[in-house]
Amino acid sequence: MLNLADVPRGCKAKVVTVNAPGMWGMRLLQMGITPGAEIEVIENSSTGPILIRARGSLISMGRGIARRILVELISH
C-alpha cells in the first residue's frame, strides 16, 4: 500500500482509504474517489499538484491531499 502522491505518472491504482481531514475528505468522496475506485495518475512531477482521472473526469489535487489517500497499484 502506498499514498497517491507516490504513484508514478501513467500508473493505475485502486483506492483503499481516504482519510483527508474535515471537508476535504467529504469532497473527495463526492468526486468519486471512494474505496475501491480506480484512479489513473496522468501527471505527477514531484513538485506541483498531481493530475488524476477518476470516474471519467480529470482532477488536480495538491500533494498534501494526495498523501492522505492510500492506494494499491493495479498495473504499469
Added chain:
Amino acid sequence: MKEITVAVAGQPNVGKTALFNLIVGQSVEVANWPGVTVEKREGFREHKSYRIRFIDLPGTYGLTATSIDQVIARNFIISGEADVILILVDSTIPERTMYLLLEVLELTSKVVVVFTKSDMTHSAGVHINYDLLEKKVGAPIVPISIKTPDSIGSLLDKIIEVHEREPSKQLIKVDYGELEPFIRSVEEVVRESSLANEFPARWLAVKLLEGDRDLESRLLKRGEIDLLKKVRSIQGEAEEILKLTMPEAIATKRFSKVIEVLQGALIIKGMPTRGRGEHLIALLYKPWIGPLISMLLVLALFTIVFTINTGFPLNVVLESIGLRNLASYIENYSLSHLVSRCFDYLSQVTSSILSDSILRSLIVDGIINGIGIVMTFLPLIATISIVLAMLEDSGLLPVIAASMHPFLRRMGFSGHMVFPIAVSFGCNVPGVIATRASPNFGERVRAWLTIAFIPCQARLIVVLAFATALRSLNGLVLMAFAYATALLVFMAVNKSLVIMYRRRRLYEEPELLLEIPPIHAPIPRVIWWITWNQIKHFLIKAATLIFLASLASWIMLHYTSSLTYTDDYSLSIGMSIASVISPLLTPLGFNEDLAKSIGFALIAGFFAKEAVLSTIAIIADEEVPAKALNILGVNDAQLVFLTIFTMLYVPCIATLVAVYSESKSFKITLSSVALMMVTAYAISMLAYTVATALMH
C-alpha cells in the same frame, strides 16, 4: 396564473449556468441569499398556463455541504421550498455526476433530470439509452445541448407533469448492504426525534450515520443531545466492525448503485483519447515550463486588454523606440480616452447652458465628472470580463491555477488565487470578490488584507504623471522600480503573515482540489452571458459608490467647515482635514502650504486614485498634472516618495467596501487600511532617503 418553483441543481461544471440562462433568458433577477454575499439568481418562464420560477443553486457535488455556497444549495433542496427539483447530469461523465441525482432521489421523487452537453457525447465515445435509463431512475430524463436547444419545450412539459403528479413513493432505494442493520437501528432512534416530522426517517438515518454536521447541529438546537449520542455510538460500532469510516462506506455504496443503474443503459466505447486539449494540459503541468507559459499567457492577455483601453504599455514601448506619433495615436484612440473625450464635450456644452455658478459647478464638476469616471472604467471592466470569461469557459483557468500552485504556495496562497491576483492588476474590486473561488478561509483573509498592494490601473495613471514630472531622474526607471516595489511588498507582506500565523499555530497549508474540465473553444453565447452579468453588477454597485464618492469630494473641495459655498479651495473642509496630516509630510522638505495641498490630494485619492491628479491640477490651476507638479515646486526625491506612496497606500473606497462585504468584518477591513498605511509610509520614506542620497 399558477406558479411552480423549480430549483436548478448540479455539480460544478455540469453546464448549469449555460442551461439556466438558456431557459430564463433576460428575466434574471439577482439578489443575495439571506445572510451571505453569495448571489441568488432567479428567472421566470411561462408555459401552458403556468408561471415557472427557476432558482439557480450554487454548484454542489452532493447533499453534504463542503463550502459556504454548497450549504445554500443543500439547505434549499432539503427545505422542500421547491415544487420540483431539476437535477443536471453531465452526459459526458454520467458516473461521477449522477451522484448528486442519487442523493436527491433518496429524499424526494419530485425530480426532473437533464443530461447536459448532449452534443458532446458522441465525441466522448459515450452512448446512452435514455428510455432504459428513465425506467431505471424513475424520473423523466431530458437530454439537452445549449448548441441546439430544441428540447427546452419538452423539459418544461416534464416539469409541469411532475408537479401535477401525486408524490410517489421513493423512486430509488440504495441497498447499503452490510450497513443496513446499522441504518435500521439509527432509524429506530430518529423516529423519536422532532426532525422525523420534516424528513423521511431512513434518509435522516443515512445522513446522520454519514456524519452530516448540519443535521447534527439541528438535533443539538432542539435539545436532542441524547439522541445524537445514541447515533454516534451506533456509528462508532459500525466503523469498528466494518473497518471503514461511515462517509467512505456510504459514498462507496451510492457509487455502486449509480453503476448498477447505468448498467446496460450506458456504453463507453474505447478509452478516452488524449486530444489536443489534454496535450495542452500536460504541457502546462510540466515543472518550470508550465508556470512560465501560464504567466506569459495571462500577461499577454492583460497587455492586450490594457493597450486597447489606455494605450499602456504599448505606448511606452513605442515611445522608447522613437515612434512618438504612433504612441500618441494609440493613446488617443484608446477606449477610455474616447469615453473621457465624450464627457469633456458634455461638460463644455452643459457649462455653456447653465448660468448659475453653484449649480453649474455641482453638475459639471460633481455629477458629470463622477459619471465620467465611472464610464471610463466601463470598457475596461467589460474587456477584462470578456477575457476572463474566455479563460473560464474554455477550461484553461483551472489548468493555469494548477500550474501556478507550487509558486503561489511560497507566499501562502494556493492555485485558487491566480484569478483574483490577475484581475487585481486591472482593478482590485473584482479581485477581492474573486477570492470566493478558494475553499481555504485563511487564504481568503490574507488576500483581503493584502490584495490592494497589487497595483491597479488607476495607480498606473497617477504614477505615469509623476514619472513625467521628473527633472533629472529617468521616468521609466521610476515606473519599473514602483511596480517591482509593489509586487515585492505584496510577496513580503504575505510571507510575513504566513510566518506570523504559523507561530500562532493558526496557519493551514492552502490546498488545491480542482476539477479540470475538457479544454474547448469558448462558446460566444456563454461569454456574452458572463460578461453582461458582470457589467450589470458593476454599473449597479460600483457606479452608485463612485458617483457618491465624487459628489462627496466635490463638497469637500467647495464647502467651508461652516457649510457655505466657496470657490477658494484653501478654505474648504478638505483643506482643514489635510492640515491634520500635513505634519507627516513636512519631514520631506515640503513647506507647510505645499504639505497641506499634497496631503489633500492624497486624501482625495482615497475616493479614487485618479483624484490625486485632478486635485493637484486644481490646486496649481494648471491642467497638465506634470506641469502642475513643477509649478508647485515638487522636487525629484519628493516625486519618488509620492510615486511609491501612491502605489502602496490605503485601498480606494470601492475596494474597502468590497473587502467589507466579502469579510463582513470591520476588523479585517480596518486592518487592511492600517497595514497599507504603515507599509506605504515606511517604504516611501526609505525610497525618499535613498533618492536624496543618490542625487547628492
